[in-house]
Amino acid sequence: MSEAVLVAEAIDKTFGAVTAAQDVSVAVPKGAIWSLIGSNGAGKTTFVNMVTGYIKPDKGHILFEGDDITKLSPREITRLGIRRSFQIPQLCAELSVLDNMLVSLSINDTEAPSYWRDARTRNDVDRAMDILQRFQIADYSDRLMGELPAGVRKLLDIAMAISGAPKVMLLDEPTSGVAAEEKFPIMDLVMEVLSAADVTILFVEHDMDIVTRYSQRVLAFYDGQIIANDAPDEVLSDEAVQRYVTGTAK
Amino acid sequence: MELLAFILVDGLIYGAWLFIVSVGLTLVFGVLNILNLAHGSLYAIGAYATASAVGAYFALGGDIFPLGSYVAMIAGAALVALVLGPLLERGLLRHFYDRDHVIVVLVTYGVFLILEDVMKLIWGVTPLFVSEPYSLLGNVELGPLFYVTYDFLVIAVAIIVGLAVWFVLNRTRRGKVVLAVIHDREMSQTMGVNVDRVFMVSFMIGVFLAALGGALTAPMISVSPGIGVNVIIIAFAVVIIGGLGSIEGAAIGALFVGIARAASVHLLPEAELFIIYLVMAAVLVFRPEGLFQKVQARKI
Amino acid sequence: MLRSVPAACAAALAALIAIGFLLPEWAMFLTTMAFAKGLVALGLVCLMRAGLVSFGQGLYFCVGAYVSGLMANWTGISDIFLLSVLGILAAGIVAAIFGPLLATYRGIFFAMLTLSLSMILYGTLSKMTVLGGTDGLNVAAPTFLGYAPEGRALGFALYLFTCVVVVVTGGLTRVFFNSEHGLIALAIRDNELRVEYLGASVRTEIAVSYAVAAVLAGIGGVIAGLAIGHVDPEFSYWTTSGEFVFVAILSGYFSIGAVFISSILLELVRSFSNLYFPNTWQLSLGIFLLVVILLLPNGLGSLLSKLKRKERRT
Numbered sequence: 001m002s003e004a005v006l007v008a009e010a011i012d013k014t015f016g017a018v019t020a021a022q023d024v025s026v027a028v029p030k031g032a033i034w035s036l037i038g039s040n041g042a043g044k045t046t047f048v049n050m051v052t053g054y055i056k057p058d059k060g061h062i063l064f065e066g067d068d069i070t071k072l073s074p075r076e077i078t079r080l081g082i083r084r085s086f087q088i089p090q091l092c093a094e095l096s097v098l099d100n101m102l103v104s105l106s107i108n109d110t111e112a113p114s115y116w117r118d119a120r121t122r123n124d125v126d127r128a129m130d131i132l133q134r135f136q137i138a139d140y141s142d143r144l145m146g147e148l149p150a151g152v153r154k155l156l157d158i159a160m161a162i163s164g165a166p167k168v169m170l171l172d173e174p175t176s177g178v179a180a181e182e183k184f185p186i187m188d189l190v191m192e193v194l195s196a197a198d199v200t201i202l203f204v205e206h207d208m209d210i211v212t213r214y215s216q217r218v219l220a221f222y223d224g225q226i227i228a229n230d231a232p233d234e235v236l237s238d239e240a241v242q243r244y245v246t247g248t249a250k
Numbered sequence: 251m252e253l254l255a256f257i258l259v260d261g262l263i264y265g266a267w268l269f270i271v272s273v274g275l276t277l278v279f280g281v282l283n284i285l286n287l288a289h290g291s292l293y294a295i296g297a298y299a300t301a302s303a304v305g306a307y308f309a310l311g312g313d314i315f316p317l318g319s320y321v322a323m324i325a326g327a328a329l330v331a332l333v334l335g336p337l338l339e340r341g342l343l344r345h346f347y348d349r350d351h352v353i354v355v356l357v358t359y360g361v362f363l364i365l366e367d368v369m370k371l372i373w374g375v376t377p378l379f380v381s382e383p384y385s386l387l388g389n390v391e392l393g394p395l396f397y398v399t400y401d402f403l404v405i406a407v408a409i410i411v412g413l414a415v416w417f418v419l420n421r422t423r424r425g426k427v428v429l430a431v432i433h434d435r436e437m438s439q440t441m442g443v444n445v446d447r448v449f450m451v452s453f454m455i456g457v458f459l460a461a462l463g464g465a466l467t468a469p470m471i472s473v474s475p476g477i478g479v480n481v482i483i484i485a486f487a488v489v490i491i492g493g494l495g496s497i498e499g500a501a502i503g504a505l506f507v508g509i510a511r512a513a514s515v516h517l518l519p520e521a522e523l524f525i526i527y528l529v530m531a532a533v534l535v536f537r538p539e540g541l542f543q544k545v546q547a548r549k550i
Numbered sequence: 551m552l553r554s555v556p557a558a559c560a561a562a563l564a565a566l567i568a569i570g571f572l573l574p575e576w577a578m579f580l581t582t583m584a585f586a587k588g589l590v591a592l593g594l595v596c597l598m599r600a601g602l603v604s605f606g607q608g609l610y611f612c613v614g615a616y617v618s619g620l621m622a623n624w625t626g627i628s629d630i631f632l633l634s635v636l637g638i639l640a641a642g643i644v645a646a647i648f649g650p651l652l653a654t655y656r657g658i659f660f661a662m663l664t665l666s667l668s669m670i671l672y673g674t675l676s677k678m679t680v681l682g683g684t685d686g687l688n689v690a691a692p693t694f695l696g697y698a699p700e701g702r703a704l705g706f707a708l709y710l711f712t713c714v715v716v717v718v719t720g721g722l723t724r725v726f727f728n729s730e731h732g733l734i735a736l737a738i739r740d741n742e743l744r745v746e747y748l749g750a751s752v753r754t755e756i757a758v759s760y761a762v763a764a765v766l767a768g769i770g771g772v773i774a775g776l777a778i779g780h781v782d783p784e785f786s787y788w789t790t791s792g793e794f795v796f797v798a799i800l801s802g803y804f805s806i807g808a809v810f811i812s813s814i815l816l817e818l819v820r821s822f823s824n825l826y827f828p829n830t831w832q833l834s835l836g837i838f839l840l841v842v843i844l845l846l847p848n849g850l851g852s853l854l855s856k857l858k859r860k861e862r863r864t
Contacts, residue, residue, distance in 0.1 A: 052747070078749040090747070092740035095733075103737045106730035107750045113730035120728070164749065285658060345844070351658055352603050356799060357843060359792055363836030370829035483669060483788050490662055524673025531666040535651065538659055 005030040005200050006051065006082075006168055011060035013046060013224070020046035021057065022224040028168075033191075033201045035211045035232075038221030038245055044204045045087070047221070048170050052084050053077040064168070081167035087176060087204075089157035091145045097156055098141040101128040101163065108164035134193055135159045151182045158190055169194060171203035175210055183207065187214055208236060208246060220245050252393065257512045259392065263401045265508025266408035270466060271481055272488040273411060273500045274459030280432045280495030281452040283351065284343065287358040289460050290482025291365035292334065296461025297468040297477060298369055299326035301378040304469075308382065319383050323468075327461035335454030343453075362482070370475050377474035384469035404466055411459065412501050419497070428452060432495065487530040493540025502541055559721040562807075566713040575702055578709045580817050582777050585712045588813035589770035591797035592723060593763030598803045599727070600759045601739035602656065606664030607794050609671050610641045610764045612786035614771025616681070619689040619781040630692035630711055634772050641768025645761040653756040668786045675783035686782025689775050712773050719766060720806045726762070727806075735759060767794075796835065800842050 004027035013021035020043045028034060036044040049055045051062055053074040062070045069077055092100050102120065105128055106113045132138040135155045140148055148156070154174060162169065174190060175183040187210055194201055205211050211218060211232055218235040220228035222244040228235045235241055242248045275289045286292075303326035304319045312318055338361060346354050387399035419425040430438045431448045439445050464478075471477065488507055492499025507526050514521045521528075533540060570578065590607050597604055614637035621627050621636050648667060655663055676684045691704055699707045726732050735755055738745050742752050775781040784790060793816070801812035816835070823831030 073746075075746045075749055075751060078747055084747065090741055090744040092737045092744065094740050095736060099733065100737075103733055103745070104748050106734060107745070107748045113734060113750070115731045116725050116729050118728050119730045119733040160744075160748065342840075352661065353843060355658070355661070356603075356795070357840060359795075360836040360839035360843070363832040363839065365836075367829050367831070367833035367836075371833075375829065479789060483665075486662070487666070487669075490666075520677045522673075523676050524670045527666045527669040527673055531663065531670060534655075534659060534663045534666065538655070 003030055004028060005065055006202075007061075007063040008047075008051070009061045009063070011047075011050065011057045011062070013043075013050065013055070013057050019043075019224040021050070024060070024224070024226055026219060026226060026229065028200060028202065030200055031198055032217065033215055034203075034217045034219060035215035036202060036204045036219045036221060037206070037208075037211060037235075037241075042221040042245070043224040044221045045172060046224075048084060048172055048202075048204060051077075052082060052170060078164070081165075082170070083161040083164055083166035083168070084170040085154075085158040085161045085172060085174060087172040089153040091153060091156060091160075093145040096142045096144060097132065097137065097148070097152075098125070098128055100156060100160060101132055104160040104163045105131075131159055131163050135189060151178045151186055154178055155186060155189070162190075162193060165197065166199055168200045168202070171201065173204050173206065175205070175207060183210060184213075212236070253516060255393065256395065257509065257516055259397070260515070261505070261509030261512035262405060263397075263508070264511055265505040266405040267463070267467065268484065268488050268508055269408045269501055269504035270404070270411055270459065271463035272485040272492075272504055273415065273497060274456040274463070275485045276489045276492065276495055276497065276500045277415070277459070278453055278456035279489065280497075281428060282339075282343075282449050284358065285351075285355050285486075285494075286456070287355060287482060288338070288361040288365055289358075289456075289485060290478030290480070291362050291369070292330065292457050292460035292478075293464040293467075293481050293485075294369060294473075294476075294478030295330050295334070295365065296327050296464030297471075297473045298373045298378070298464075299330050299461065300465040300468040301373070301380040301473050302326065303329075304380045304383060305378075316382065316386055319386070323383065323465045324462070327458055327465040330461040331454050331458035335457045336450060338457070339450050339453040344449075362478075366475065366478070373473075375475055377472035379472055381469050400469065407462075407466060408504075411462070412497070415497050484526060487526045489540075490530050491533045491540060496540065499540050506541075555721050555724050558724075559717045562720070563713060563717040566717070567710065570706060570709050570713070573709075575705055578705050579777065580821060581814060582705075582709050582712045583774060584814040584817040585716045585810060586770045586773040586777065587794065587797065587817075588810040589716065589719060589773070590767040590794045591801065591813055592719065592806065592809045593766030593770075594794055594798035595801065595803045595806075595809055596723065596726075596735075596759045596766070597763045598798060599732070599739060600735040600756050601742070602660050602756065602759075603795060603798075604664040604760075604763065604791075605661040605788065605795060606666070606668035606791050607763065607767045608786040608788070608791035609664070609668035610644065610767035611771040611774070611790065611794075612668070612671055612675070612781075612783070613637070613640050613644055614768035615775030615781040615785050616675070616687075616771075617768075618772040619687055619775050620681070622690050622692070622776075623687060628690060628693045628698075629696075630694055630708075630772075630776065633692060633776070634715070634769055637768045637772035638765050641764045641771075642761065645764030649757040649760040649764070650753070652760060653753045665788055665791065668791055669788060672783045672786040672788075675786065682782070684783055686780055686784075688780050689778075691779065692776045708773070708777050712777075715769060715773065716810060719769070720810070723762075723766075724806055731755065731758070796839055799839065802846070 006028040008024055008026050011021045011024040018041070024043070024047065036047065038044045046055070050057050053069070053072050053076065057070065061068055064080060064082060069080065092103065095103070102124060105124060106119055129138055129141060132141055137152050137155050137159070140152055145153065154177070158171065158174060171190070175186055178186060191214060203215070215232055217230065218228065218232050219226050220235055220238070220241045227244065228238050228241050236246065271293060275286060278284055278286050300323045303322040307319050307322040312322070342361065343354065343357060346357050384398065384400045387403060389396045390399045390402065419429055427438070427443055428448055431443060431445055435445060488503045489500060491507065492501070492503025507529065510525050510529060511522060514525045573581065590611050594604060594607055617640040618633040618637045621633060627633060652660060652663055675681055681687065691700070694707050694711065697707070734745060734750055738752050738755055746752055771785060797809065797812045797816055801808040819834055819838070820831050823834055
């Protein structure tokens with residue numbers, strides 16, 4: 001069994017009367033592709049938010065490659081190699097698709113961003129278009145966010161996160177808001193790009209077809225706890241999961 | 251010991267004036283979420299309106315009942331509110347509600363610029379004096395010092411205004427509707443509240459209170475162009491200190507600033523002008539939501 | 551269209567110098583003042599590109615003016631280059647102190663905090679009789695690397711100096727706007743959260759933009775003080791800051807030339823209003839501002855960039 005790259009130890013988190021996490025512990029091995037399922041409010045997004053530093057757990061630790069990252073800021077965690085995409089794509093609405101990509105490249109280049117070097121050099125633009133090409137959204141390069149179909153927005157959001165060569169990638173509902181016939185193509189594309197770099201992937205999903213097709217293991221959340229941690233078929237046929245998550249209990 | 255008494259009385263008088271001048275600003279922010287930079291101009295127009303109203307009153311034979319000039323003052327302020335309130339809110343500001351808050355502030359800045367010159371065009375640039383109401387109530391002796399009774403009238407008006415606003419907001423049905431809009435605009439709308447009307451009425455009351463402040467002040471000063479320019483910035487400070495949108499905050503903030511300034515005048519005159527902004531900056535740094543939290547400060 | 555920034559700067563400078571020979575004295579003074587204030591507005595544009603509006607740039611305008619004025623009066627330093635450096639240093643130091651703190655605020659609260667800082671300076675200076683109180687101080691005429699002109703020659707020398715400063719800072723700012731940090735600033739304006747999640751420090755970017763704005767305002771203040779020959783606390787009053795915001799709103803944040811053109815427009819409206827319709831210049835300004843906000847939400851400069859985008863598409 002390969003070494004755990006991401007470890008959560010006894011995480012607790014409450015928001016007033018709501019328990020978002022209760023003694024959550026999990027160890028994700030390197031290179032794993034896992035999914036997180038659970039109904040709304042079960043704690044999956046809170047988990048993602050805590051791992052990426054947006055909120056801090058009340059108790060417990062989060063370890064990345066052995067180091068404690070519990071108290072770090074989102075920016076520091078990003079720089080360590082943990083990146084995320086957003087359920088509602090977080091894009092810069094007044095910048096073109098190409099400019100969005102260039103921002104991501106500027107920040108994530110091996111050289112620090114410059115105060116005088118042009119952001120749109122031939123080289124940078126080519127690299128940005130390259131990435132857009134791989135995600136098959138290069139045709140939209142000069143459009144603004146408002147002109148993009150939902151699937152393209154999602155792909156751009158994910159592309160911006162991935163362009164930083166992450167070690168761990170958290171995808172928050174990568175196919176939500178996307179037309180049914182686009183879901184598989186989008187996931188195929190994303191997985192193809194990510195697998196080329198041996199990235200550990202965690203994705204939050206409500207669509208069980210996506211879950212079964214793409215993940216090796218499923219974490220089922222309910223009421224702030226992980227009630228199942230197993231291969232997709234086992235988890236989806238688990239009684240508790242059927243009652244509390246998928247709603248398919250007999 | 252005597253010094254302390256002077257500071258308290260001066261502070262109370264100045265604080266009362268500050269409250270009347272600032273409460274309209276905080277009300278408008280609380281309900282409409284607008285930081286009205288033209289508030290000072292409305293104050294000034296109130297002062298000019300009083301000058302005209304009182305002047306007309308005495309010219310039309312008001313000498314037989316001089317106290318009636320006070321009614322003329324209030325009537326002047328009310329007229330300003332009835333005319334400018336709907337004109338500004340419905341005619342202008344409404345078009346910018348969907349934009350960034352800073353844009354709305356800039357619009358009110360444009361209104362400020364326009365009103366400053368409108369005042370000059372209507373009333374000219376020579377200072378106007380309307381001192382009869384000030385001396386009407388005579389003087390009162392407090393220890394070794396004489397105070398003009400009118401100053402205490404200002405305190406009385408401040409208390410009445412404060413209690414009235416509090417009462418209407420907390421004890422009447424209409425007031426509770428306004429509180430609901432302050433608390434959650436969208437929710438109130440879905441509950442069937444006519445938010446448009448609430449906005450307009452609240453804005454009109456804000457204008458009235460600003461004009462009232464000017465009206466009360468007119469007999470104490472020479473009414474001339476630019477009196478509003480300084481007032482707006484002081485009102486801002488009071489409102490920030492007390493908490494944007496909070497009436498109680500405006501009262502406590504006004505009292506606090508009033509006493510701070512009185513203390514400064516008596517003890518450290520060099521600080522008189524900047525003490526208020528120092529307190530404002532300190533509040534913004536340490537407790538941005540003000541003394542009475544109503545609005546969350548946007549901080550990272 | 552001149553592609554390279556240095557070429558555009560050289561052309562602009564040449565044009566301005568040529569025009570300078572033709573301008574009557576009052577026009578030259580007006581342009582100098584408009585440029586000085588335009589520098590402050592340019593700084594505001596830098597901040598606006600990061601999503602913030604400062605209502606207190608008068609603080610640095612005043613710091614620059616007073617520091618250079620006081621240095622000239624007290625130490626006899628009259629060289630304009632030296633005084634400018636001193637003004638820049640003073641503005642920079644103040645910005646280094648307050649910038650990081652301010653960089654944690656946004657929207658109205660940022661605006662109010664900057665406003666209160668400028669008013670604190672106003673209040674302090676107004677009461678300091680040693681610095682002239684509300685009357686302010688007269689400032690001796692500057693010298694230019696040993697050259698001590700008077701009369702019309704002084705006006706021309708100041709105009710020239712200002713044009714050089716404008717062209718150089720304009721060029722540097724354009725390079726900054728085009729740079730990677732410039733693009734990141736625009737992204738911050740749009741979606742701060744995303745930029746943090748990409749790994750950049752929003753707070754640092756904003757602090758830098760704020761420092762740039764402060765330094766630009768400082769230079770503007772130095773020039774304005776020397777051009778008028780007088781400095782007073784009004785430089786830090788909120789209405790002064792308001793005028794800078796007005797110019798920045800009018801010009802928008804895409805074109806640097808638009809900033810200085812807007813500033814000249816403002817000065818022209820002010821001068822002609824004062825001459826022919828004495829009580830209407832604020833009225834005109836106010837109406838102007840409302841029209842711009844209503845019709846041109848991104849300022850005059852955005853007209854230019856809209857035209858450019860149309861060119862690229864077709």
